[in-house]
Amino acid sequence: MPALLEVRGLTTRFxxxxxxxxxxxxxxxxxxxxxxxxxxxxxxxxxxVTALSILxxxxxxxxxxEAGQVLFEGQDLLTLDDAGIRAIRGSRIGMIFQxxxxxxxxxxxxxxxxxxxxxxHRGATWRDALTRARGLLDRVRIPDAAQRLAAYPHQFxxxxxxxxxxxxxxxxxxxxxxxxxxTTALDVTVQAQILDLLKTRxxxxxxxxxxxxxxxxxxxxxxxxxxxxxxxxxxxxxxxxRLYRTPQHPYTRGLMQSVPRLDSDTAERLVPxxxxxxxxxxxxxxxxxxxxxxxVMPRCRTxxxxxxxxxxxxxxxxxHHA
Amino acid sequence: MYAYIARRIVFGLLTVIGxxxxxxxxxxVLPGDPLLAVLGPEGLQKLxxxxxxxxxxxxxxxxxxxxxxxxxxxxxxxxTFGTSFFRSESVADMIVRRGPLTAEIALFSxxxxxIVGIPVALISVLRPNSFGDTIARFxxxxxxxxxxxxxxxxxxxxxxxxxxxxxPLTNIPFWEDPWSNLQIVLPPAIVxxxxxxxxxxxxxxxxxxxxxxxxxxxTARAKGLSGRLxxxxxxxxxxxxxxxxxxxxxxxxxxxxxxPVERAFATPGLGYAMFIAVNERDIFVVQNLVFLYASVFxxxxxxxxxxxxxxxxxxxxx
Numbered sequence: 001m002p003a004l005l006e007v008r009g010l011t012t013r014f015x016x017x018x019x020x021x022x023x024x025x026x027x028x029x030x031x032x033x034x035x036x037x038x039x040x041x042x043x044x045x046x047x048x049v050t051a052l053s054i055l056x057x058x059x060x061x062x063x064x065x066e067a068g069q070v071l072f073e074g075q076d077l078l079t080l081d082d083a084g085i086r087a088i089r090g091s092r093i094g095m096i097f098q099x100x101x102x103x104x105x106x107x108x109x110x111x112x113x114x115x116x117x118x119x120x121h122r123g124a125t126w127r128d129a130l131t132r133a134r135g136l137l138d139r140v141r142i143p144d145a146a147q148r149l150a151a152y153p154h155q156f157x158x159x160x161x162x163x164x165x166x167x168x169x170x171x172x173x174x175x176x177x178x179x180x181x182x183t184t185a186l187d188v189t190v191q192a193q194i195l196d197l198l199k200t201r202x203x204x205x206x207x208x209x210x211x212x213x214x215x216x217x218x219x220x221x222x223x224x225x226x227x228x229x230x231x232x233x234x235x236x237x238x239x240x241x242r243l244y245r246t247p248q249h250p251y252t253r254g255l256m257q258s259v260p261r262l263d264s265d266t267a268e269r270l271v272p273x274x275x276x277x278x279x280x281x282x283x284x285x286x287x288x289x290x291x292x293x294x295x296v297m298p299r300c301r302t303x304x305x306x307x308x309x310x311x312x313x314x315x316x317x318x319x320h321h322a
Numbered sequence: 323m324y325a326y327i328a329r330r331i332v333f334g335l336l337t338v339i340g341x342x343x344x345x346x347x348x349x350x351v352l353p354g355d356p357l358l359a360v361l362g363p364e365g366l367q368k369l370x371x372x373x374x375x376x377x378x379x380x381x382x383x384x385x386x387x388x389x390x391x392x393x394x395x396x397x398x399x400x401x402t403f404g405t406s407f408f409r410s411e412s413v414a415d416m417i418v419r420r421g422p423l424t425a426e427i428a429l430f431s432x433x434x435x436x437i438v439g440i441p442v443a444l445i446s447v448l449r450p451n452s453f454g455d456t457i458a459r460f461x462x463x464x465x466x467x468x469x470x471x472x473x474x475x476x477x478x479x480x481x482x483x484x485x486x487x488x489x490p491l492t493n494i495p496f497w498e499d500p501w502s503n504l505q506i507v508l509p510p511a512i513v514x515x516x517x518x519x520x521x522x523x524x525x526x527x528x529x530x531x532x533x534x535x536x537x538x539x540x541t542a543r544a545k546g547l548s549g550r551l552x553x554x555x556x557x558x559x560x561x562x563x564x565x566x567x568x569x570x571x572x573x574x575x576x577x578x579x580x581x582p583v584e585r586a587f588a589t590p591g592l593g594y595a596m597f598i599a600v601n602e603r604d605i606f607v608v609q610n611l612v613f614l615y616a617s618v619f620x621x622x623x624x625x626x627x628x629x630x631x632x633x634x635x636x637x638x639x640x
Contacts, residue, residue, distance in 0.1 A: 057544055059535070082549075090545035097544075102537040106636060107559050117545045152635040168545070 003030040003071075004208050005054070005176055010068035012046075012053045015061065021280045023049040023063070025232035028307075031176065036199070036209040038223035038240070040216065040255070042277050046232035047212045048098070051180045054210075055089055072176070091121035094169030094207070096179040096198070100161035100186070104153040110137075110164055111149030117171045136167040139204075140197055159190035166198055170205055177202055178210045183218070195222055216259050220244060225313070228252050231278045231288035234307060238314040248316040250293045287318075295320060323638060327628060334624045341616040342398075346391050349609045394609070403610040413610040416595060423493060424584070424591035426503075427511045428576045432569060434515030439522030440565075446523075447530040448553065458523065465520035471582040474513040478587065481509070493590040506590075510583045517579065518572045525568045526561065533561040563630050570626035577615045 012024040024046045031037050041047045052058050053065050056077065070077040072093065077085060089095070097103040105113060114136055115129035124132070130149060137145035140163040153161055162182060169177055179198060183191035199222055202209045211223060219226050219240060227237040228249065236249040247253045254273040275292035284290055290300040299319055307317040361369065369377075378384040382393060397404045403413035411419075442462065446455040465473075482488075496503040533539065534557050542556040580593030588594065592611060599607035631637040 055544060057540055086546045086548060088546070089543070090547075095541075095544040097537060097541060099537050103541045105538040105542070105556050105560070107634070108556070116542075116547065120546055120551075152639065154636045155639070165541075168541075 004033045004073065005031040005210075006069070006071040007050075007054065008069040008071065010050065010053055010070065011066045012049050012058060012063060013066050014063045019281050022232050022283075023280060024053060027068075027229075027232075027234055029227050029234060029237060031208050031210060033175070034203075034206055034208050035225065036202070036211060036223045038211045038213060038219040038226045039229060040213060040219055040226055041229035042214060044277050044280065045229040046280075047214075047229050048180050050229070051095075051178050051210065051212050054178060055093060055095055056085055057095070087121070090117040090169075090174075091172045092174050092176065094172070094174040094177045096162070096165045096169045096177065096182045098181040098184050100158050100165055103165060104161055106153055108152075109149065110151050110153065110156070114149075114164060114168045114171060117168065121172050133167070133171070136171055137164070140164070140167045140201065142167075158186050159194060162186060162190075162194050163197065166194075166201060170201055170207065173205045174207055176210065177207045178212070180212045181214070182211075184214075191218075198222075216255060228255070231283060232280060233288065233317065235289065235318070236314075236316040237307070238316075242311075242314055248310060248314070248321055249289075249318050250295055250320075251289050252316075254292075254294075323631070326631060326637070330624050330627055334620050337620050338617050341620070342395065342613055343391070345609055345612050345616070346387075346394065349605050350387060398610070398613070403614075404606045413607055416607070417592065417611075417614060420493065420590060420592045420595050422495060423507060423589060424580055424593055426496065426507045427514065427580060427584070427589070427591060428573070430507060430511035431513075431515035431518060431576055432573075434511060435518035435522045435569070435572070438516065438519035440526055442519070442523040443526030443530055444553070446527045447534065448549070450531070458527075462520040462523045465516050466524070469582075471513075471586045473516065474510065474583050474586040477509055477513060506587075510580075510587045510589050513583050513586075514576050514579050518569070518575060521568060521572055521575075522565060526565045529561040529564050530557060533557045536560070559633070563633060566626055566630050566633075570623045573619055573622050577619060 006028075007030070008028050010024055010027045011022065014021045014023055027046070027050055029037065039047045039050060049058065049063070054070050054072075054077065056065065058065060065078060068078065072088065077088060080088070104110075111130050111133050114133040115124075115126065118124045118129040118132055119126060122129075134145045134149055137148060142148055142160060142163055148156075153164075156164065165182075169179075177198075182198060183194050186194060195218060198209070198211075201207075209222075211218070213219060223240045225238065226240050226243045227234050228243075228251065229235065230251050236243065236247070236252045238248075243252065244256070247256050251273070254271070257271040258273060260270060273292055278284070278288050278291070284301065286299070286301040286303050287293070287296075287305055290296050293300065297319060303319075305317045305319050307315045308321065309315050310321045375384065382390060385393070394404065401414055403417070405412045442458045446458050449455055494502045494506065496507075530553075534553070536557075539552060539557050542552045547556070580591065581596050582593075583589075584591045584593035585597045592614075596608065596611045598604075599611065
């Protein structure tokens with residue numbers, strides 16, 4: 001199947017008074033039609049910036065996409081003009097953000113905000129768009145959708161707002177939905193509901209899903225493939241099952257060992273990853289993970305490993321597999 | 323919302339009463355004998371003690387202060403506001419005759435400050451640090467720094483030399499002769515408006531720059547809306563709340579500015595009347611006009627607070 005989204009060598013830098021920081025460093029990955037790719041990493045690993053770079057939503061300045069291609073349905077989003085990228089945003093790529101509390105406009109009604117992309121992209125009248133918005137709210141299981149159209153975001157709970165965000169992002173039935181940590185700000189009890197909903201809605205609309213998260217539990221349950229990011233680079237990418245069974249990069253292995261497992265018989269000890277996430281402004285010369293790595297070799301401190309294929313669909317950036 | 327309105331009105335009333343006491347006390351404490359202004363220095367010297375007492379009693383100035391204050395409040399409540407020392411006209415008549423002109427100047431100046439200030443802020447925000455932004459910021463600082471009456475003098479001189487500007491010096495109501503009325507009203511309104519526009523532009527610029535960084539503005543962009551819709555529909559309404567509030571506070575600037583600016587343009591409005599009354603130590607007129615200005619300021623700010631509260635659904639729907 002041809003890839004829906006091909007990201008090639010994406011590099012995004014932020015300039016600040018302290019110097020230039022490479023938040024996303026030569027990142028490449030594919031997303032096939034209808035599949036769910038999870039991008040996993042700690043805060044500061046560049047996963048959110050990757051998501052924002054795809055739709056060119058990086059605040060510029062200070063941020064800038066300096067290199068790479070983002071081929072969506074064969075078209076490079078990075079070279080489109082302003083009108084071109086706007087025709088993609090909200091129409092063929094929907095985006096869901098991390099903070100449902102602040103991502104909806106407090107001064108506008110829910111109905112207006114959900115109907116807006118339909119009016120913008122489909123040229124619908126407001127009346128038709130609002131009728132469709134009601135159906136969309138129904139489908140994300142918001143009770144009393146007809147009345148809720150006239151409500152304002154402050155009258156909704158966090159979970160309800162995230163449902164509204166899902167309805168809004170998928171109002172135009174996009175072929176790709178990017179969800180940037182959609183459940184981080186929510187109660188644990190609501191998280192599963194929202195992710196289930198996101199997954200179901202994506203399947204219903206046939207949308208591929210890029211799920212950005214730091215939660216490996218989420219990945220296991222919802223993603224078919226996983227990309228692990230560290231210090232702005234993808235260090236390992238593999239089908240989800242394979243990654244769980246045979247993680248190859250020491251960082252991925254560290255992540256797996258630091259998550260409690262409920263299904264194992266023996267009482268395994270959790271093993272934390274030692275040290276701190278790296279300062280992107282002062283990365284070591286070699287592998288960015290070298291200072292925290294348990295199996296570090298002299299070569300790792302001077303040379304930077306590239307992402308290399310180690311099996312079908314499985315690649316890792318580590319000299320142990322080169 | 324109703325509780326909020328009631329609370330604001332009660333606090334407003336208390337403020338007005340407090341203001342009236344302050345004005346009253348200040349007017350009694352200020353140096354200057356009112357009879358000096360009526361009779362002149364020579365007349366005052368020739369005045370016998372008995373005549374002096376009689377004059378003071380006639381003016382009601384020999385009663386205990388509390389009686390004088392209550393009598394004033396009674397005049398205010400009855401709507402006559404007492405009478406001038408020199409003119410037969412009551413202060414109420416003076417307000418009715420001269421007030422519309424000053425109100426017009428204030429209204430036009432506020433409208434002008436928005437018409438000029440908001441687009442200037444939009445230029446700054448849509449193209450930050452561009453040439454237009456730099457110019458806009460330079461001009462707004464310039465107009466913040468320069469006093470209104472001086473700009474007024476420049477405008478008078480410029481219009482006099484280039485256009486032979488000679489405004490009518492009498493009070494012409496708008497409905498009788500709009501063109502002559504505007505000739506009187508517009509120049510002072512422009513002076514006061516530009517001064518306010520500088521504040522409005524700076525506030526709108528910083529408020530917009532803040533709002534544009536909000537998550538919901540990014541959401542709007544992620545929906546594929548045009549820059550104009552993102553700013554106009556999603557950012558501007560939220561950014562306008564502090565600007566509206568500032569506009570209310572700037573009413574103080576307009577009211578205080580009306581005195582020197584109307585003086586500079588010889589506009590027959592309340593500001594000029596205040597200037598004359600102060601010069602003549604016509605304390606009833608000064609006291610009443612200051613009280614009127616203060617009350618107008620308080621009432622307008624209550625209205626503005628209610629407006630901004632109403633514009634914010636989080637408060638409106640409480």
